[in-house]
Structure formats: C-alpha cells, structure tokens
Amino acid sequence: MANNTIKTIIVCGAGTMGSGIAQVAATAGFKVIQFDLNESMLVKAGQSIKKSLQKFVEKGKISPEVVDSALSNIHYTADITECKGELVIEAIIENKDAKVGLFNQLFMNNGPQLMVASNTSSISIDLIAESITYPSQLVGMHFFNPAPMMKLVEVIKGKYTNPTIVEQIADLALIMQKTPVICKDSPGFIVNRVARPYYLEAMHLVQNGKATIEQVDAVLTSIGFKMGPFKLMDLIGLDINYSVSTIVWEDLGKPLRLKPAAIQKDKIDQGLLGVKTKKGFYQYD
Numbered sequence: 001m002a003n004n005t006i007k008t009i010i011v012c013g014a015g016t017m018g019s020g021i022a023q024v025a026a027t028a029g030f031k032v033i034q035f036d037l038n039e040s041m042l043v044k045a046g047q048s049i050k051k052s053l054q055k056f057v058e059k060g061k062i063s064p065e066v067v068d069s070a071l072s073n074i075h076y077t078a079d080i081t082e083c084k085g086e087l088v089i090e091a092i093i094e095n096k097d098a099k100v101g102l103f104n105q106l107f108m109n110n111g112p113q114l115m116v117a118s119n120t121s122s123i124s125i126d127l128i129a130e131s132i133t134y135p136s137q138l139v140g141m142h143f144f145n146p147a148p149m150m151k152l153v154e155v156i157k158g159k160y161t162n163p164t165i166v167e168q169i170a171d172l173a174l175i176m177q178k179t180p181v182i183c184k185d186s187p188g189f190i191v192n193r194v195a196r197p198y199y200l201e202a203m204h205l206v207q208n209g210k211a212t213i214e215q216v217d218a219v220l221t222s223i224g225f226k227m228g229p230f231k232l233m234d235l236i237g238l239d240i241n242y243s244v245s246t247i248v249w250e251d252l253g254k255p256l257r258l259k260p261a262a263i264q265k266d267k268i269d270q271g272l273l274g275v276k277t278k279k280g281f282y283q284y285d
C-alpha cells in the first residue's frame with residue numbers, strides 16, 4: 001500500500017452520494033467534514049447516516065461502538081472556510097463549472113498539496129483538470145449507489161493525474177473495504193458506459209408504447225437483474241441519470257441509439273426526481 005497520509009476527508013455535497021460517502025469514510029476511521037451549500041441537506045444527511053448505521057448494527061455487521069465513533073467523526077458545515085483537510089471527495093451536482101469552482105476555492109483554502117477526487121459519473125476528468133489550478137492533484141473516485149453497500153469504486157486516472165495519487169486513492173478505497181478498479185478517462189468510464197443501453201432502451205420501449213414501466217422492471221428482475229431499469233433510475237435520481245446520459249451521448253458524437261429519453265426529461269421538468277423527491281417513475285411514501 002502507498003503511504004497514506006490522509007487524516008481528514010472533506011466530502012462536498014450532502015445528497016444521495018455525499019451522505020453515503022461521508023458514512024463510509026467516517027466508519028473507516030477518518031475525520032470527515034461534510035460540506036453542502038444547502039443547510040437542510042446537511043440535516044437530512046445527518047439523519048440518513050444515523051439510520052443507515054443503525055441498520056448495519058441490526059444486521060450484526062458493526063457494533064454500536066463503531067456507530068458512535070463514526071458519528072463523532074463527522075462535522076457538518078455550510079461554511080467553506082471550515083473545509084480543511086488532505087483530501088476532497090466531491091459529490092455535488094453533475095456540472096463541470098460547479099465542480100471546477102469548488103475545487104479552485106478549496107485549493108485557495110488548503111494549498112497545492114490538497115488531493116481532489118471527483119465522484120462524477122460522466123464528466124471527463126481531463127476536462128475538469130484543464131480548468132483547475134493544480135491539474136495533477138485531480139483523480140476520479142466513482143462510488144456506486146448506495147455507497148455504504150456497493151463494493152465497487154472506479155478510480156479514474158486522467159492524463160494529468162499524479163500516479164502516486166491514483167495509488168493513494170486505490171489504497172484508500174481498500175481501507176474503506178471497497179474494491180477499486182483503475183479506469184481510463186473515457187465517456188461514462190466503464191459502468192456508466194455499459195449501463196447506458198439498459199436505461200435508454202427501457203425508456204424508448206415505454207415511450208413508444210411497446211411495454212409498461214412495470215412490465216419492463218418485472219421482466220428484467222425475473223431474469224436475474226437485482227433491479228429493473230426504472231426502479232434503478234428512481235434510486236439514482238432522474239436528474240443525475242439524465243445528465244449522465246446527456247454527457248455520454250454528447251461526448252460520443254450524439255449517436256441516435258444513445259439519445260436521452262423524452263419521458264425522463266418530462267419527469268424532471270415536473271420535479272419528479274425519484275426516491276429523493278418521493279416520486280419519479282414510481283411513488284414512494
């Protein structure tokens with residue numbers, strides 16, 4: 001393992017992924033600063049982390065002492081000047097300019113040695129690197145949803161990334177009891193590239209009146225998929241899934257077969273984003 005000097009991890013974004021990543025990091029013994037611009041998201045993250053850790057205790061996977069120590073490791077803040085540490089794991093909105101602005105502000109607060117990892121699902125690591133102050137400090141660290149459960153972490157080595165940082169992030173994933181896979185920077189990396197047709201073909205079928213949402217999900221789960229595409233999109237968040245589709249489609253030269261689906265855009269326009277808004281393709285209470 002590389003010499004890991006990481007003590008405090010700044011997790012930016014307290015939504016679906018950021019809260020899960022903060023939980024994973026705090027359970028692995030790191031001090032965590034969870035930062036979000038929206039204070040209500042920080043409150044929600046605190047509640048969902050507590051609930052999730054308690055479920056792990058009920059299943060006998062961790063002890064109550066681990067829960068106490070994990071919870072005491074996390075500091076929640078909406079004040080960026082409190083974000084001081086060795087590593088940032090960024091899980092804010094899927095928008096390049098927002099990510100670049102955040103990284104540059106964090107470099108100003110922490111200096112050039114700060115390592116910055118993006119949890120982006122689809123934005124090119126090289127493209128982000130080209131707009132930040134210290135491009136060699138950026139790496140991709142792509143967790144899957146729900147982060148406390150899913151083992152895989154794609155570690156994306158961009159053309160500017162310092163190889164030592166790639167090694168450190170892969171080691172960190174192991175310390176977090178994850179399975180790191182080092183990937184090249186290409187649209188959707190591995191998982192999101194391969195999974196695109198799973199979502200898009202399902203939506204095109206429904207959009208063209210050839211099947212219902214329930215039918216598609218039932219058929220796919222009956223042949224062994226853990227979740228049908230519509231349930232899975234609701235879990236991911238329709239806004240996030242749509243942004244990923246759009247970026248992968250554009251980066252690959254807009255092939256017709258990967259065109260984002262209108263039924264997904266309609267849901268987003270109505271504010272129906274899936275589990276996080278309690279309504280998407282399905283309703284949740």
Ligand SMILES: NC(=O)c1ccc[n+]([C@@H]2O[C@H](COP(=O)([O-])OP(=O)(O)OC[C@H]3O[C@@H](n4cnc5c(N)ncnc54)[C@H](O)[C@@H]3O)[C@@H](O)[C@H]2O)c1
Nearest residue numbers: 013015016017036037038041091092093094120121145236
């Ligand atoms: N949802 C998934 O299944 C999934 C899986 C893997 C990776 N990702 C990636 O993780 C990232 C976050 O996705 P999510 O589903 O957690 O989104 P989300 O919508 O649940 O949460 C995003 C959070 O970021 C906050 N935010 C927005 N701009 C900010 C800024 N400038 N500074 C600080 N906080 C800011 C928002 O207030 C919100 O709380 C995206 O890049 C996405 O592509 C998502």
